[in-house]
Amino acid sequence: MVRNRDFWAGIIFLAIGVGLLVFLIPVGIDEPKRVKFAVMSPSYYPRIIAIAITIIGLMITLGALAEKKPGSSFPNIDARPIFKVVVVFIAFLLTAYALPHAGFVLTCTLALFFLMILAGERNPFIIAPVALLLPICLHLFFAKIANVPIPGGILEPFLQGI
Numbered sequence: 001m002v003r004n005r006d007f008w009a010g011i012i013f014l015a016i017g018v019g020l021l022v023f024l025i026p027v028g029i030d031e032p033k034r035v036k037f038a039v040m041s042p043s044y045y046p047r048i049i050a051i052a053i054t055i056i057g058l059m060i061t062l063g064a065l066a067e068k069k070p071g072s073s074f075p076n077i078d079a080r081p082i083f084k085v086v087v088v089f090i091a092f093l094l095t096a097y098a099l100p101h102a103g104f105v106l107t108c109t110l111a112l113f114f115l116m117i118l119a120g121e122r123n124p125f126i127i128a129p130v131a132l133l134l135p136i137c138l139h140l141f142f143a144k145i146a147n148v149p150i151p152g153g154i155l156e157p158f159l160q161g162i
Helices: 004-028 044-066 079-102 104-118 124-145 153-160
Strands: none
Touching: 004 044, 079 104, 079 153, 104 124, 104 153
16 A cells, blocks of 8 residues: 555655756756856756755655555545645745845744744754854855855845955
8 A cells, every 4th residue: 555645745756856957947047158167057056956856756756655554545634744834835935035135144044943943843052053053154155165146135244244
């Protein structure tokens, strides 16, 4: 018996990964004519993430198909995980909207804080450093080392000094 939730979750991951690879990355990312190193291409990291999502989706789907479990083919559906997925997509949309206005560091700090609490993390000694330091480190890497323009937003004067 196929575990419905695992199977459909795998299919959704697979569809998202393929959609990123086939449509969103080629259409949404402007590629320069020549890039000296592939790692400096704007689509390099999104493509790696899309490939990982596709592989994970394929593995989940195949794992659900391979697993034989006796029982009902129609398990009880718990609405909480579905609600959390909807909330995460709304958070992603709000984050994408806020990025040009509030900047990368502030937007991602708030998003990480919210998403970690939604995921069940309650330890403030984990939430605070991750939510604060990860966006700052990513901003410093891309803005200072990789020379990729990152929206600074209202924190731009402070980020220039770093």
